[in-house]
Amino acid sequence: MPAPTPEPEQGTDPEASSSLGRVVLDVAAVNRALTRIAHEVLERNRGAQDVVLLGIPTRGVPLAHRVAARIAEVEDVVVPVGALDVTMYRDDLRMRPARALLPTDIPPGGIDGRTVVLVDDVLYSGRTIRAALDAMNDVGRPAAVQLAVLVDRGHRELPIRADFVGKNLPTSTHEKVAVRLSELDDEAEGVTIR
Amino acid sequence: MRRHLLSAADLSRDDAELVLATAQELRSLADRPIKKLPALRGRTVVNLFFEDSTRTRISFEAAAKRLSADVINFAAKGSSVSKGESLKDTALTLEAMGADAVVCRHWASGAPHRLATAGWSRSCVVNAGDGTHEHPTQALLDAFTLQRHLGTSSGGLDGRRVAIVGDVLHSRVARSNALLLRTLGAEVTLVAPPTLLPYGVESWGVETSYDLDAVLPKTDAVMMLRVQRERMNASYFPTVREYSRRYGLDGRRMAKLAEHAIVMHPGPMVRGMEITADVADSDRSVIVEQVTNGVAVRMAVLYLLLGGSEPAIAGVPEAGGAR
Structure with missing residues (x-):
């Protein structure tokens, strides 16, 4: 069976800081960060025409949908949202047991000539994003690619940087950063570090 | 660890559902401009067919190629088998050529099981139909x-x-x-x-x-x-x-x-x-849809057996698995 994705700890303690780690972003802070990212995407691209948001599963996908909803509120335009699975493009594919694939869903208009904003929860080594760039290569040729992440925790192993960052979070490599979203997780929404 | 798909009985419900879910994702590949994924780049898949087949062989070939594997087609007709080579010697030849997976169709029930368990080769064996036994x-x-x-x-x-x-x-x-x-x-x-x-x-x-x-x-x-x-x-x-x-x-x-x-x-x-x-x-x-789905399902099987460091489905075949 595929290697399990790191499960959030069981047993939700009301004092989330003890069981899940220290809370770095709570619900309100996540919302504010996503609102700011939505505005920054609009500002950078002078509007939202030709913008396509592609979330990287699992948690990048709901984040992309939330950013799109905020863009719709501000500019009254519908931005296409999709999902891009990078499993088969990972550089460590051969080092672990075969993993289950996650959904890829390219919006009907495709990505050719569009500005693709990749959306992910945590930016760490940068290897997922490299895999995403390769995966995109097989889907089409965007005019430009930008990267939005909720948390940038540093420790890059590749020359990759994010264009839009919810929160820069200095971490040490043995710490664990966990993002929980109401769409996917039972625990209280937010970002914790442990 | 052995890595084969010899019988539908080797698959637990979780295994089977994983194959089907993986196939579901892979089926959408047919709608994309570039119908290729890099998962099996550098791996060699041998189609070893001792019995006539069009759709199964083509389906496995398309599946392996869409995952970027190198494919060698081996049909018994026109090969050394028609000169009397045994299954064992054929297997040793394929092993020497570095086959990572052997997709085997044979008129004799149990031939893929023999190929997988006799210790002749280290490749994954996928049963593509053996006699009146399994497919x-x-x-x-x-x-x-x-x-x-x-x-x-x-x-x-x-x-x-x-x-x-x-x-x-x-x-x-x-x-x-x-x-x-x-x-x-x-x-x-x-x-x-x-x-x-x-x-x-x-x-x-x-x-x-x-x-x-x-x-x-x-x-x-x-x-x-x-x-x-x-x-x-x-x-x-x-x-x-x-x-x-x-x-x-x-x-x-x-x-x-x-x-x-x-x-x-x-x-x-x-x-x-x-x-x-x-x-x-x-x-x-x-x-007709069954044929289309066949490619996606075979991609899923090859990916789950060969894609990672060890297979995600179908564990060790039991001694009595040949039936």
Whole structure:
């Protein structure tokens, strides 16, 4: 069976800081960060025409949908949202047991000539994003690619940087950063570090 | 750790569902401009076919190529096998050439099992049909097709009723399907003349019937099997005409099916024998879709066996697995 994705700890303690780690972003802070990212995407691209948001599963996908909803509120335009699975493009594919694939869903208009904003929860080594760039290569040729992440925790192993960052979070490599979203997780929404 | 897919019985429900879910994702590849994924780059897949086949071999070849594997086709005709080379020597040759996976079709039941367990090679073995024994990837693609049309809200096949009709005795498709569909929670009924039901069918855990007309109204899918005359060494039924009248699917019989029920056939079809042309070409028939789904399912199997450091499905084959 595929290697399990790191499960959030069981047993939700009301004092989330003890069981899940220290809370770095709570619900309100996540919302504010996503609102700011939505505005920054609009500002950078002078509007939202030709913008396509592609979330990287699992948690990048709901984040992309939330950013799109905020863009719709501000500019009254519908931005296409999709999902891009990078499993088969990972550089460590051969080092672990075969993993289950996650959904890829390219919006009907495709990505050719569009500005693709990749959306992910945590930016760490940068290897997922490299895999995403390769995966995109097989889907089409965007005019430009930008990267939005909720948390940038540093420790890059590749020359990759994010264009839009919810929160820069200095971490040490043995710490664990966990993002929980109401769409996917039972625990209280937010970002914790442990 | 051994890594083979020899029998549909090797798959637990979790394994089977993982294959089907993976196939679901891979099927969308057919709609993309570049129908290729890098997962098996640098791996070598050998199609070792000792028996004629078009659709299965092409399907495995397309699946391996779409995953960027190198494919070597080896047909027994025109090879050293026709000069008398044994299965063992063929296996040793393939091993020496560095095959990562061997997709084996053989007229002898159990040949892929021998290939996998004799210690001749380290490659993954995928059974692509052995004699009258098993054809697990066909069962997986049939289950995938069933799930697309009849899947419950959870995607499962729990409680769905599938009738498998015709030459069950000689059919590896029927055996693999019966095993897998049961694993997935479906209820299987085998419909055949008494002479074409295998000995020991009681132990398969499925219903049997001699009366197609009685079974049709209660079924969600009907799977027609070809009468395998090339494997028949005796007369199992009086005449072709009598067989098709009692066990063939024609328009009149199809009308007895429930509104949502689908008609399947693993191919190759003998139109006019087990199925009439108007049924095969009707909108109830998903026979062409089965072929399309076959590529996605075989991609899923190859990816899950070869894609990672160790296979994600089908563990160690048991000693008694050859049957």
